[in-house]
Amino acid sequence: MPSRSEISYFGAGPAALPTSVLETASAAILNHENSGVGLIEQSHRSANSINIITSACEHLRNLLNIPEGYSVLWMQGGGTTQFAAVVYNLVGHWVQTQLDANNGDLEAVKKALGSARADYLVTGSWSKKAAEEAARITGGAGKLTRVAVNAKAATGKFGAIPPESQWELTPAENSIFSYYCDNETVDGVEFPAFPAALEGRLVACDMSSNILSRRVDVSKYAILYAGAQKNVGGAGVTLVVVKDEVLKKQASEEALRALGLPVPPIMLYYPTLTGAGSLYNTLPIFDVFICREVMAGLLARGGLEVQEKVAAQKAALLYGALGRAGGFYKVVPEKSVRSRMNICFRIEAGEEVEKAFLEGAEAKGLTGLKGHRSVGGLRISNYNSVLVEAAEKLAAWIEEFAKERK
Template structure:
């Protein structure tokens, strides 16, 4: 059985965690803060748990450079990023409805007339954004979902690009309840290089386009201008912590402007389940029900370590170095490796997707590559079951020395296949 330090793990999630965090957590599970009880045994409503929640939320805001002016609220939820596909629809449509109800002086019939043109906008760049749009259609009906882009239509039926913004089909801002995009598509290896200019709104604009950022696989890996988003959400299990919690950053004005169930029922709109209702969770400090405090503790420990190691700027620089070194060895060995994403502008820094060509004698190099990698302690590099191939995830806790070890193996493997390492301009 190998020791922890003998393996390097590049799985797409749940992902590697810092060893020091796990060491502290193992002690905390037995006896937290000399209380005689493990952290998982303490009441989620205790002062101890409240402090863990408050500290983790503050770490998150600090890392994202969010001012302490109460303009944004951090909520810890369960159900992963997939639950947020539903939650954002319930709460953002609710916000859209309540704003119009107030604008029309409570006249429900005027809101009903406006509702005919209301749309939830989706940018489809991979499997996760597709699932998000499908959930919106399931809850509201196809007539209330607008597909801004479908990358497959511009790429021969396959994911792998982000169409140019001039080709996007955005609705009028007054009709848009939300505009969702997945910042990094984990399965398909596509990442937005920056916030899309087309989704920008002027400060103080009455009919602002409310942007939802799904950052489940690249949160805290680069600086983010949170003011441009109405909601940012991320499952913790890739860059922040363990499976079990999802962090939601939401603009407070959305929490303060939500319709009653009576209003939603009158308009034949779905009423959010209580555990997906952001105002309820925010008003109870994420403790409407029993929250897994141990998972929040892990997230706080990871974020504390990120802060002490240089913050998001340092993380972003390391992420660029790690992914660039992997892409380089793929690009310089074209007779062995083939990148899934050929447009270098939208290649993911978090999930490097690739395939292996057939050997000269017809051998399956992919199978051989994975087997040899595992023997060397390089684990978790198989692609998602839906697409196959290889996928190397370079999340925050994956060290640069681990990536260097993997790159050395890839070069060695290519050399054994008779390939000469190329020099690229």
Template structure:
């Protein structure tokens, strides 16, 4: 039976966790802080649970320099749950902005004598105006660069209707019908940022790293930058980034994003929690019966209360029973990085991630007669390295995987939807493990494996 040190796991998620964190977890599961009960057994309303949340937030704030303008939330439902939550919350924000603007305009007209009528008449006019704006102007922009962003756009279309979803980028159209590239920003068809008397899209979503297709955005898109003359609430794009698979692996300017979310099970912890970093000005009062009625009258969805970000924020992520053990694991992983890199913060991990990716890609590129990297070079993921063996020959790829397992290199099979080989290079994958994989790649290419 192999020991933990004998196996180097490159699965796409759930992913490896640092061994010291797991060793500490084994003790915490049995007897947390010498209380005679395990951490899975403590109340989520207890002081200990609140301390776990506070520690995890503090570690994440330190790593990414999360500014005071943003709130950190812990939820359940995974990244897929946030596909829905982003729509529920940000469409509601868009509607509320439009409602206030309509009310202000009509009240001005009423004061000037241009409008007359009772409150009921005013409400009816506001509703009529909103119905027209929802029909003609409500748009959600999606940059579809891989399987997960495609799923996100499909969920948005399911919730609000395909007519309101603007696929500003479909990377397959410029790559022979397959994912593996990101078209130049000059080709993106984003909803216009400025409209007479109105705002642009309710959100602009993209997946920062696509696990299935091995595509990663090299940096924050220039076309989504806030311009100097932008008003933060109306004109700047409401950028939503799914960072499930490259979270806390490189520097991120959190201030540029309205929302960052990610499932924990890649770089942060075990499956069970989702982390959301959301700009506080997008956390109005929770959905009320009146605002819910308005959304329904407009033909728009009202989300489950457990996905309502204002409600979760108001309750310190404890509106319902949060899996505190999962938050504790995430906090331990992030604190481990804080302690490891000190004042360098996430830059230390970024350097290690880049090193590990380079070790693998250099070997793949050196043997083009054997290996073909799937995505284009300028958008290659550091986290999910996708390639084919012998042009995708099924038998040779099967032999490659079998040989890798004999060396303790596991989890390398590509996603079932695309096949091939995928080496997921998450934070807890060690440099030693990557070096062993690189050596195996060399040996297999030379026929000496």
């Protein structure tokens, strides 16, 4: 049986965690801070637990340089639960904004609803699921939500982001919000930067698979969220950064019902959860603890300015090795939108050769390289926990295998 140090794991999530964090967590499970009680056993409302949440929030604020006027929230349910939470909270915010502008006139707001839409940029599997969930909640596609970008339309598969000139955004005055997924884990597509076309709009963003890998201008977003299990921690907790204006300005249940709009479940209603300091119910404190320790390590190594350079260095190593193989490998996405986090590729010689590639890689301790079940192929998940040395080892195998098979 191999030791942990002999394995380089490139799985898409749950992803690898720093060994030092796991060692600290292992001790905390048995006896947290000499309390005689394991961290998993402690009350989520104890002083220890509240300190963990508070310090985790501070670490995130420091790493992302979160400005005043934003709240940090820890939730359960993974990123997928946020597909619904985003809709409930931003529709509620839009309704109250309209009521304020129309002196509480519900009929005027009802009329505005006729042309108001939330725009979804569908650039991969996860944004597609988010758009489908939004349509399901609001009464069907086109009623309150619409697909403003369908990156699959032209080719029948994901792997590109159309030029912004081709986006069919709702006019700004009728826009409820705009939504996109910053990095698509299944399809290997990543937005190079914040879309210029969304400047000045209310924007929600799924950053589950590239959060804390580069610097972000939080002020451009109304909501950003991330499931922890890629770059921050383990599965079981989701971080949410939400603009305070969204929290403070929410329509009442009575107004939403009068307009025929859905009322948010209490566990998806951000104002309730932030008002309770993320402790409206029993939050998995151990998962937040893991996130805190991972973020403390990032801060100690120089924060996101350093991590951004490391992520780019590793991605360049891996894409460079694939490119030097003279066409033996085919990188799936277009070059301009290739993800730094999820490097998706195929071997032109076919699935049997891909299987041989995986077997050879595992023999060298390079694991977790199989593509998502929905698309097949091969995928390198180059998250923050992947060391440069591991990327170098994998790059060497990529080149070695291509030479052997040519």
